Amino acid sequence: SYDLSQPPSVSVSPGQTAVITCSGDQLGKKYVSWYQHKPGQSPVLLMYQDSKRPSGIPERFSGSNSGNTATLTLSGTQPMDEADYYCQAWDSNTARVFGSGTKVTVL
Amino acid sequence: QVQLQESGSGLVRPLQTLSLTCAVSGVPISSAGYSWSWIRQPPGKGLEWIGYIYQSGRTFYNPSLNSRVTISADRSKSQFSLTLSSVTAADTAVYYCARERDYSSGSYYDYWGQGTLVTVSS
Numbered sequence: 001s002y003d004l005s006q007p008p009s010v011s012v013s014p015g016q017t018a019v020i021t022c023s024g025d026q027l028g029k030k031y032v033s034w035y036q037h038k039p040g041q042s043p044v045l046l047m048y049q050d051s052k053r054p055s056g057i058p059e060r061f062s063g064s065n066s067g068n069t070a071t072l073t074l075s076g077t078q079p080m081d082e083a084d085y086y087c088q089a090w091d092s093n094t095a096r097v098f099g100s101g102t103k104v105t106v107l
Numbered sequence: 108q109v110q111l112q113e114s115g116s117g118l119v120r121p122l123q124t125l126s127l128t129c130a131v132s133g134v135p136i137s138s139a140g141y142s143w144s145w146i147r148q149p150p151g152k153g154l155e156w157i158g159y160i161y162q163s164g165r166t167f168y169n170p171s172l173n174s175r176v177t178i179s180a181d182r183s184k185s186q187f188s189l190t191l192s193s194v195t196a197a198d199t200a201v202y203y204c205a206r207e208r209d210y211s212s213g214s215y216y217d218y219w220g221q222g223t224l225v226t227v228s229s
Contacts, residue, residue: 001170031213035154042203042222043154048215086154090213094167098146101153 002091004099011105018074020102022087025068030089032070034063037101038083046085047072074104082106109133111204111220119198119227125191129204129220136185137162142207143187144216145178147200155200159207160187194227201225 004024012018022032034047045054050065060075070089074081087099115127129143136143144159158168160178168176172191180187191198201224205216 033213033215035216037154042219043216044219045215045217048217049210049213054217084153088154088156088215095169096144096156096159096207096214098154098156 002089002095002097004087004089004097006085006087006099006102008100009103009105011107012074012077013107014079015076018077018081018104020072020074020085020087020104022070022072022099023068024070024089027068027070027089028066030065032063032065033088034061034070034072035086035088036081036083037086043086077104077106079106109206109218111206111218113202113204113220113223115223115225117224117226119194119225120229121195121227122193125189125194125198125225125227127189127202127204127223127225128186129188130184130186131206132185134206135182136180136187137182140209142209142214143178143180144205144207145189146203146205146216148203148222149197149200157189157191157202196227199225199227 035043037043047063051063062073085102091097110132112130119125142159142161145157160166175192177190201222203222204220206218207214
């Protein structure tokens with residue numbers, strides 16, 4: 001099976017930049033999507049095809065993917081961005097996998 | 108407006124079968140370019156992909172659950188279902204249904220249900 005590793009936690013001060021990584025073997029050859037998940041709510045799609053933002057997602061969210069690492073960047077982090085973040089990619093043409101998740105704390 | 112809504116038993120006894128249904132509104136589940144998925148989150152853990160049913164009716168499952176899971180769809184009722192047999196406490200989780208939008212070499216989940224907690228306990 002294919003594993004996607006994320007740091008368990010990231011802390012950031014309001015207004016600063018948070019960077020969340022997602023690592024997997026040759027991940028840069030796959031498309032990655034990112035989800036924000038707040039307690040008691042459903043996950044929300046933040047990014048697809050590595051760097052595309054769905055309608056309604058603020059420009060402060062950006063993504064990239066190269067080599068073995070995909071990155072989600074939160075610029076000008078706000079208290080409302082405090083949540084768990086998950087990357088997701090294809091394990092194979094038929095299987096899917098989620099990253100281990102990163103808890104973002106806005107201090 | 109696409110909406111998904113899970114329903115089913117919130118309490119299942121060990122070794123019994125978990126059954127959930129996801130009602131879809133706003134789009135036919137036979138629409139091209141979409142698959143219909145189940146994803147779960149055990150308490151205190153991350154998201155886990157369970158499987159999906161493609162528009163053609165083909166199904167694909169997480170190998171770790173493959174022998175116990177079945178996903179089916181009823182186009183006439185615009186819903187799809189999950190059954191998971193021989194459950195244990197490890198199957199306790201919030202279960203989400205989601206629409207997966209497919210494109211060349213990738214996909215993403217653009218609509219999710221609100222999630223339903225299933226507890227496995229005697």
